[in-house]
Amino acid sequence: MINKGELFLIPNTIGNDIIDDNIPNNIKYIIEKLDYFIVENQKAARKFIKLVSPNKNQEKLVFFTLNKHTSLFDADTFLKKCLEGESTGLISDAGCPSIADPGSNIVAKAHQLKIKIRPLVGPSSIILSLMASGMNGQNFAFNGYLPIDKAQKIKKIKFFEKKAIKENQSQIFIETPYRNDTLLKDLIKSLSSTTKLCLATDLSLNTEEIVSDSVRNWRNKNLIKINKRPTIFIIDKG
Numbered sequence: 380m381i382n383k384g385e386l387f388l389i390p391n392t393i394g395n396d397i398i399d400d401n402i403p404n405n406i407k408y409i410i411e412k413l414d415y416f417i418v419e420n421q422k423a424a425r426k427f428i429k430l431v432s433p434n435k436n437q438e439k440l441v442f443f444t445l446n447k448h449t450s451l452f453d454a455d456t457f458l459k460k461c462l463e464g465e466s467t468g469l470i471s472d473a474g475c476p477s478i479a480d481p482g483s484n485i486v487a488k489a490h491q492l493k494i495k496i497r498p499l500v501g502p503s504s505i506i507l508s509l510m511a512s513g514m515n516g517q518n519f520a521f522n523g524y525l526p527i528d529k530a531q532k533i534k535k536i537k538f539f540e541k542k543a544i545k546e547n548q549s550q551i552f553i554e555t556p557y558r559n560d561t562l563l564k565d566l567i568k569s570l571s572s573t574t575k576l577c578l579a580t581d582l583s584l585n586t587e588e589i590v591s592d593s594v595r596n597w598r599n600k601n602l603i604k605i606n607k608r609p610t611i612f613i614i615d616k617g
Contacts, residue, residue, distance in 0.1 A: 387467070389469060524552065
């Protein structure tokens with residue numbers, strides 16, 4: 380009977396290519412052992428592997444491309460090497476696999492196939508932003524993207540604000556970076572003056588900015604420019 384390989388969940392950087400500042404040494408060791416990788420973007424994955432393990436021979440590497448359309452049939456194919464005894468790495472484009480990321484289907488399938496899952500420590504913009512927000516870290520929810528339609532977006536903002544107050548639960552969400560400035564203005568206009576709002580921008584970069592304050596005070600600030608800059612938004616009761 381063949382011993383199954385393991386599925387390693389490998390965190391990527393979140394914008395900073397200085398590997399020593401962001402990626403633990405054990406990840407370098409694991410990547411050096413692996414030849415099979417499940418990735419969102421092969422070019423980006425090769426760049427990351429090169430940064431982590433500059434001397435690794437990339438010609439023999441095999442990549443399986445993962446996206447939001449990946450089916451369970453694809454997952455079977457991607458995990459075939461694990462069933463044959465070869466360990467495989469799942470690498471996110473940024474941050475931790477399966478967190479705000481399409482990798483969860485692969486992990487779910489690996490559980491079904493009784494493949495051992497090995498989650499590895501690394502940066503997560505969601506967790507880092509919550510750590511630095513001063514908001515409720517005991518009870519929180521990540522809600523992904525808000526609707527593009529303005530009326531629907533305002534409706535969702537008010538829904539999450541009510542949820543934050545009623546359930547004492549921090550509400551975390553993101554936006555496509557080129558719409559960040561618009562979302563910030565909508566939040567400041569729509570939220571109650573006592574509600575707390577945190578912006579965590581360019582996490583792990585030299586340009587990192589984290590600001591957490593009441594909406595009342597946000598309305599009196601010179602707003603930071605966050606368009607085209609990766610940003611996590613968090614609201615909580617005041």
